[in-house]
Structures are given as C-alpha cells and as structure tokens.
Amino acid sequence: MYHPDLTYYRINLTEDEAIVYLHIKYIGWLDSDHSYHQGFVSNSLTEKLKELLFLDLKNSEEQDKRILKPNEAIFIHGSRTRGIHLCHLCNESSPIEVEPIDLKYYRGSKSMLVGINAVYIPSTKNGEFYFFPTMLHHYITEHNYKPPEEFLNSLQAFNLSKPFNIFKEEEKSYLAVKMPIEEVNSFNPSPELIADLLKHPEKSARLPDVTFEELFSDI
Numbered sequence: 001m002y003h004p005d006l007t008y009y010r011i012n013l014t015e016d017e018a019i020v021y022l023h024i025k026y027i028g029w030l031d032s033d034h035s036y037h038q039g040f041v042s043n044s045l046t047e048k049l050k051e052l053l054f055l056d057l058k059n060s061e062e063q064d065k066r067i068l069k070p071n072e073a074i075f076i077h078g079s080r081t082r083g084i085h086l087c088h089l090c091n092e093s094s095p096i097e098v099e100p101i102d103l104k105y106y107r108g109s110k111s112m113l114v115g116i117n118a119v120y121i122p123s124t125k126n127g128e129f130y131f132f133p134t135m136l137h138h139y140i141t142e143h144n145y146k147p148p149e150e151f152l153n154s155l156q157a158f159n160l161s162k163p164f165n166i167f168k169e170e171e172k173s174y175l176a177v178k179m180p181i182e183e184v185n186s187f188n189p190s191p192e193l194i195a196d197l198l199k200h201p202e203k204s205a206r207l208p209d210v211t212f213e214e215l216f217s218d219i
C-alpha cells in the first residue's frame with residue numbers, strides 16, 4: 001500500500017473519514033505508480049538497517065533457536081502483512097531474502113524473507129516513530145531509494161546494543177485525531193494540538209478496545 005513519506009499513520013474508519021496518529025510516520029511505503037526520492041545512503045546505514053531486521057525479537061530464527069534473550073533484545077516488529085508482498089518496483093516475481101552476513105551483534109545464520117512484515121523505530125524528534133516495511137532495505141540497496149534525512153538520522157542514532165521495546169511506548173503513540181480522508185496526507189499536527197492532547201488524552205480519537213499491537217495489525 002502506498003503512503004507518501006512522513007505522512008502520519010492512519011486507519012480509515014469509513015470511505016470519508018480516518019483516525020490519524022500524531023506520533024507515527026510512514027517511511028518507504030513505495031509502489032510503481034508514484035515517484036520516490038533517490039540518492040546515496042551510506043553502506044554503514046544500510047548494513048545497520050539490515051541488522052535491525054535480524055535483531056527483532058520476533059525474528060523466526062530467534063524463536064526457533066533462542067538466539068536473542070528477551071531482556072537484551074530489540075522489539076520493533078509492528079505487524080505481519082497478509083501473505084508475502086513482492087517488490088512492486090522489480091520485474092522479479094520471487095520473494096526477496098536478506099542474508100545475515102557481516103553483522104555486528106546478531107549471531108543467527110538463516111536468511112530472512114522481507115515483504116512479510118513492517119517494523120518501527122523511534123525518531124530523534126520528540127516522541128515520534130517511523131513505521132516502515134522490511135522491504136525498505138531492498139528499496140535502498142536495489143532501487144536507489146533515499147529515505148528522508150530525519151529517518152536516516154534516527155536510524156543512525158538507534159542503539160543496536162541496547163534492548164528496546166516499542167510496546168512500552170504505548171500511551172504516547174495512541175494520541176490521534178479524526179479527520180476527512182482528503183486531509184490526511186497534508187496533515188501536520190501543530191505543537192499546540194499535541195500539547196493539548198498530551199494534557200487532555202481523553203480528547204484523543206481512539207478505536208474502542210484496540211490494543212497498541214492491534215493498531216498495527218491491518219496493513
């Protein structure tokens with residue numbers, strides 16, 4: 001599914017209305033119908049992105065072999081997509097895998113399928129998160145895609161040697177507003193709106209009985 005970079009995570013309520021989350025931004029939701037920014041991304045950052053995918057506690061090889069310990073692991077896994085997504089930019093018709101070669105911390109050996117899930121990392125900007133498909137690594141290395149600088153800076157800053165659990169960030173990430181769907185892609189929350197919702201979280205639009213994890217289950 002296509003989303004412009006740095007637009008805010010949304011759940012469509014009806015054909016006309018969506019709930020938009022003020023602290024979660026899309027990165028790398030590309031497709032073949034929309035142009036995307038191209039440019040150089042350093043090898044050290046693409047390698048770090050790859051390692052991030054392997055260090056996720058929901059990595060299937062970790063689950064099989066207990067390679068990572070929960071209190072030492074990174075938990076960034078947002079959701080699984082329905083079925084395997086192939087790259088929309090390639091003519092390639094087979095699923096894409098990455099190999100755990102030359103990684104600093106991860107000790108597993110099995111290759112990993114990308115295009116089956118999405119993950120998120122914290123932004124260096126105040127309390128925000130980026131939500132991106134695991135295919136991002138392929139888009140950068142094979143299609144010359146260059147994510148926005150603020151994402152690359154946050155990836156650079158993310159510490160792979162420390163445990164991190166996205167679900168501990170729950171409360172902040174729930175803040176949301178309802179709006180007409182045509183306004184979603186140009187929405188940019190003002191500091192006043194964010195401050196007001198932080199002060200009065202009861203004003204935040206919420207889906208009833210939806211946990212933070214379930215919030216990301218429908219992509």
Ligand SMILES: [Zn+2]
Pocket residue numbers: 087088089090138142143
């Ligand atoms: Zn491709």
